[in-house]
Amino acid sequence: xxxxxxxxxxxxxxxxxxxxxxxxxxxxxxxxxxxxxxxxxxxxxxxxxxxxxxxxxxxxxxxxxxxxxxxxxxxxxxxxxxxxxxxxxxxxxxxxxxxxxxxxxxxxxxxxxxxxxxxxxxxxxxxxxxxxxxxxxxxxxxxxxxxxxxxxxxxxxxxxxxxxxxxxxxxxxxxxxxxxxxxxxxxxxxxxxxxxxxxxxxxxxxxxxxxxxxxxxxxxxxxxxxxxxxxxxxxxxxxxxxxxxxxxxxxxxxxxxxxxxxxxxxxxxxxxxxxxxx
Amino acid sequence: xxxxxxxxxxxxxxxxxxxxxxxxxxxxxxxxxxxxxxxxxxxxxxxxxxxxxxxxxxxxxxxxxxxxxxxxxxxxxxxxxxxxxxxxxxxxxxxxxxxxxxxxxxxxxxxxxxxxxxxxxxxxxxxxxxxxxxxxxxxxxxxxxxxxxxxxxxxxxxxxxxxxxxxxxxxxxxxxxxxxxxxxxxxxxxxxxxxxxxxxxxxxxxxxxxxxxxxxxxxxxxxxxxxxxxxxxxxxxxxxxx
Numbered sequence: 344x345x346x347x348x349x350x351x352x353x354x355x356x357x358x359x360x361x362x363x364x365x366x367x368x369x370x371x372x373x374x375x376x377x378x379x380x381x382x383x384x385x386x387x388x389x390x391x392x393x394x395x396x397x398x399x400x401x402x403x404x405x406x407x408x409x410x411x412x413x414x415x416x417x418x419x420x421x422x423x424x425x426x427x428x429x430x431x432x433x434x435x436x437x438x439x440x441x442x443x444x445x446x447x448x449x450x451x452x453x454x455x456x457x458x459x460x461x462x463x464x465x466x467x468x469x470x471x472x473x474x475x476x477x478x479x480x481x482x483x484x485x486x487x488x489x490x491x492x493x494x495x496x497x498x499x500x501x502x503x504x505x506x507x508x509x510x511x512x513x514x515x516x517x518x519x520x521x522x523x524x525x526x527x528x529x530x531x532x533x534x535x536x537x538x539x540x541x542x543x544x545x546x547x548x549x550x551x552x553x554x555x556x557x558x559x560x561x562x563x564x565x566x567x568x569x570x571x572x573x574x575x576x577x578x579x580x581x582x583x584x585x586x587x588x589x590x591x592x593x594x595x596x597x598x599x600x601x602x603x604x605x606x607x608x609x610x611x612x613x614x615x616x617x618x619x620x621x
Numbered sequence: 622x623x624x625x626x627x628x629x630x631x632x633x634x635x636x637x638x639x640x641x642x643x644x645x646x647x648x649x650x651x652x653x654x655x656x657x658x659x660x661x662x663x664x665x666x667x668x669x670x671x672x673x674x675x676x677x678x679x680x681x682x683x684x685x686x687x688x689x690x691x692x693x694x695x696x697x698x699x700x701x702x703x704x705x706x707x708x709x710x711x712x713x714x715x716x717x718x719x720x721x722x723x724x725x726x727x728x729x730x731x732x733x734x735x736x737x738x739x740x741x742x743x744x745x746x747x748x749x750x751x752x753x754x755x756x757x758x759x760x761x762x763x764x765x766x767x768x769x770x771x772x773x774x775x776x777x778x779x780x781x782x783x784x785x786x787x788x789x790x791x792x793x794x795x796x797x798x799x800x801x802x803x804x805x806x807x808x809x810x811x812x813x814x815x816x817x818x819x820x821x822x823x824x825x826x827x828x829x830x831x832x833x834x835x836x837x838x839x840x841x842x843x844x845x846x847x848x849x850x851x852x853x854x855x856x857x858x859x860x861x862x863x
Contacts (some may be wrong), residue, residue: 415772441772445765446721451787461773464783545628 360392362413363548364516368423370573382573384409386423388569389576391516391550396542398551398559400605401569402613407552410574411520414550415441416594427516440514440547448504455480456488458507465512472511482544483537499530503537507556510541517542519551523558531555532590535562539589556609560601561592564590568608573616574605578608652834661838674842676818680736681808684743688800692748693793696755706760710753717749722810729815739811739819746807747800754796758789794858798851805847 370385384406391397398582403405412418413425416435425432427439448457462472480486483503493501502522509517519538523531535558542549553559559566560582568578582601584592592598636654643653652660664670725742732738758863766788770780812821820839827835 386638387815417768417771435772437774439772441768443765443768445763446762447765447769449766449784449787451790464775464779 355526360390360395360500362390363393363395364391364412364425364427364550365389366413366423366425368419369410369413369420369425370422371406371413372421380421384572384574385411385420387575391548394546394548395564396539396549396551396562398553398563398566398611399569400553400556400559400566401574402571402609402616403554405569405572405612406574407569408520410569411441411518411550411552414516415439415518417441437514440509440512440517442502442505442509442517442519442522444524446493446498446501446505446525450493450507452604453490453492454485454496454504455487457493457504458485458511460508461512464521469586475511479511482510482541483507499526499534502526502534506537506541513545514547516550517545518549519549521552524554531558532561536589538555543586556602556605558595560598560605561588561590561618566601566605568605571612577612578604580604627660649831649833656834656840658839660834661841664835664838664842670823673818673820673823676736677820679811680739680743680812681805683736683740683803684747684808685801687740687744688747688751688804689797691744692751692796692800693755695752696793696796697747697759698750700756700759703760706756708795710756713749714754717753721745721804721807722814725811725814728811732815734815739808739816742811743804743808747804750803751793751796751800754799755789755793758792759785761792762788791858794854798854798858801854802847802851805843809843846854 362617366387366389368385369387369389371383372380373383374380387410399407399410409418413420414427414432416432416439419433427436430436449460452460455476459472459476462475467475480489483506485500485503485507488496488500492503497502502525506522522538523534535604538549539562541547551559551562561580564584566580566582567576568580569575570577580601582597635810639651639654643651648656698736699705722744728742728745729738732741766784767780770784775783808819809824811820812819813825816822820843824836824839827833827839
């Protein structure tokens with residue numbers, strides 16, 4: 344395995360791969376009461392390739408989550424264009440699934456009903472729902488908790504419920520907004536393995552927002568490093584890990600090189616944020 | 622099983638305290654538990670008592686419906702926007718802290734000496750708590766639920782029915798429980814001050830006659846009703862809040 348290779352600062356163009364989602368010149372400015380705007384993001388150019396695992400790291404407040412909101416169709420860009428499967432993103436596109444950091448499981452439903460929630464609302468027929476829910480519940484190791492309510496589960500288990508709930512909708516692009524941010528380190532590593540398994544199994548494109556460098560380095564094919572606000576990509580690092588990797592990759596000699604390079608870039612940006620000169 | 626034992630212990634404690642107080646205060650102030658139950662038994666056999674119960678029940682049901690339906694509707698409308706909720710909350714709380722009984726003469730002038738005054742007064746007690754609870758419940762829905770619903774491409778109707786409604790039910794039920802007992806309070810106060818019928822009227826007229834046994838019997842009847850209704854709502858609450 345080789346360590347990080349050089350990627351251009353923005354719009355990395357390696358072999359002509361199939362673009363799944365694309366951002367071109369995307370900015371996001373939030374209007375403020377004073378009449379001025381808060382420039383939160385961009386301009387951002389990004390090509391997400393079919394079936395890749397892409398992680399975004401950046402200092403806090405750099406607009407990582409805003410970037411995800413744009414791709415999810417939850418928040419339209421102020422400027423620039425966002426497309427998914429060659430169609431402009433206007434509202435939440437069909438085929439995009441999102442997992443949030445906060446616990447989003449519905450406390451009034453059992454685990455099974457939580458997982459089936461999206462399918463029921465979409466009017467999928469019961470036999471199909473049963474098949475897909477059984478699969479997702481088995482896949483996420485929730486078999487023994489089907490009838491439990493979220494309040495009876497640990498934070499990690501609840502996040503599994505949320506992932507399963509997204510998984511049953513068979514998204515082609517999965518967006519994860521710091522999904523393991525509230526979990527302890529051991530659980531995070533194991534959840535990372537689950538995520539890799541899910542990614543391999545479904546063949547979906549994955550975009551993961553995280554603040555944990557090791558998580559980004561361990562899981563991804565490419566890691567985009569964002570600048571302090573307004574967030575832009577200042578580096579995109581390719582990891583070249585094999586597709587059947589798992590958390591044990593952290594002991595690979597190349598792993599240190601990847602995290603070192605991520606930290607080198609991120610350190611400068613984080614210092615800026617703290618008002619200190621590097 | 623344990624809870625049943627606890628409940629029986631509590632009941633025994635209350636009855637014992639009541640009996641001791643009776644020994645201290647005597648029949649002029651407090652009838653004994655046994656005499657009260659006996660007297661209530663006699664009252665339950667009279668037609669006049671049931672006419673009064675029916676009158677109070679009519680006023681209470683009407684006032685409770687106004688409090689619940691009106692309170693939930695108002696709460697939803699006010700809770701949908703953060704601004705309206707922030708503005709209305711202190712106003713509602715200030716309004717609620719008014720000693721309402723001082724306004725009862727006004728209520729009587731507006732509604733006359735009949736059942737409508739009692740209904741209005743009951744609703745004055747119950748409406749605001751239900752409104753505040755509902756409003757808070759709507760505001761406290763976690764934003765991530767809306768975002769989740771949006772990413773699952775739910776229609777606005779589905780969001781209201783399948784996300785907002787189940788998310789607020791426990792809070793609204795808690796508000797309903799409070800509103801329920803306050804509405805009962807309002808209706809009874811209304812009956813005690815100016816009425817020709819109802820359990821509240823029965824208490825005041827018995828007071829005039831020095832008929833302590835009747836006062837105690839009616840109070841016992843109302844307490845049993847209020848406590849069982851509250852327990853029933855609590856049970857509903859627990860089932861919903863799981």
